[in-house]
Amino acid sequence: MKDPYEILGVARTASSEDIQKAYRRLAKKLHPDLNPGNKEAEERFKEVSLANDILSDAEKRKKFDSGEIDAFGAERPRQSYYKDYAAQAGAGHPYENPSGFADFADADDIFAELFRRQAQQSRRRRGADLHYRLTIEFLDATKGASKRLTLPDGGTLDVTIPPGIQDGQILRLRGKGGPSGGEGEAGDALVEISITPHRFFTRVGDDIHLELPVTLAEAFLGSHVKVPTPTGPVMLKVPKGSNTGSILRLKGKGVPRQGGHGDELVKLKVMLPTEPHPELETFLSNWTAGKSYDPRRDMQP
Amino acid sequence: MTINKLDFLYRAQLDQETLEIWIEEEWLVPSEAAGEPEFSEADLARAKLIRDLKHDLGVNDEGVGIILNLLDQMHSLRKAMADMLPSKRGRSDLS
Secondary structure, eight states: OOOHHHHHTOOTTOOHHHHHHHHHHHHHHHOGGGOTTOHHHHHHHHHHHHHHHHHTSHHHHHHHHTTSSOGGGSOOOOSOOHHHHHHHOOTTOTTOOGGGTGGGGGSSSHHHHHHHHHHHHOOTTOOOOEEEEEEEOHHHHHHOEEEEEEOTTSOEEEEEEOTTOOTTOEEEETTOSSOOSSSSOOOOEEEEEEEOOOSSEEEETTEEEEEEEEEHHHHHHOEEEEEOOTTOOEEEEEOTTOOTTOEEEETTOSOEETTEEOOEEEEEEEEOOSSOOHHHHHHHHHOTGGGGOOTTGGGOO | OOBOHHHHHHHHTOOHHHHHHHHHTTSOOOEEETTEEEBOHHHHHHHHHHHIIIIISOOOHHHHHHHHHHHHHHHHHHHHHHHHOHHHHHHHHOO
């Protein structure tokens, strides 16, 4: 370590005012927070503040002058400065201020885009985002709806559910969160949607699956049956010879999506009569051709 | 890691009244939890910077506000620059 008088550039006889003046002059030039990109200034400032630490304290200065302590007798200079935190702060840092370059973002090129992104990231004194949960019915989720959320503080929040929303999706309501402490914008309300299951519809992607019970006659002979869809019942043609597991597609009766709708897939389930049926019994006992049909033939070991 | 008000006053070597003025002036913008201010390490380093400006560099109160405003702009600019320069990207992503 060099001589502290030399570092501050003062004479050994300098008064404490001279020392303070010399330190100030150097600190104004070298303070790391005023030179965030200059490593050399930071190193020099450390020396300068060590030197000042000794010479500005009459006791320490006397000890140094008499050789009792060397230049290392000073306190360790501090290791981090504000610049170190400002450089690593993420989005939402309260001190960010894009005023110095916001105008660059108006231009129409690749750099402007980067400046825009940077400007958006900095949200000076923005209010907090508030999280809510909202449970909605299956059909409200597929068709869209308008819901009112009652907040813990007694207020209400109107939430517009877009058609086709997914379970677990989060709606962001701009500016409906906590107010800003200062001049910044309010935070957002983040509403997580959960959807209660439907009695007979299930959703797979943008399609709606439905298991539709049909009678033996409706399936075997073919028929027209009424099928529920999210937008109301429609008539479905069951082709002759349909069976349990046959899937019929109702085009465009599924969940709304970009540029159209998904489909509703109707899976038939043949239901035998629950009541005793002597006529059918007699028929089946005498129906010899039916006995040669083995639905389990693929299951032979 | 957040720092509560008492710790902050101690570590920044500040008295309560001074801290209130600094917050009022928006030199410091602590976050808030349950009605109490909460400070970060960045807030602490910033408080030390304000102290340096006032005590070591002889900047008056008007000057401190101006310097902080310009410093905040400079840091935002530095970050915007760092994001644009691929070689600096690693540094700015540190957090």
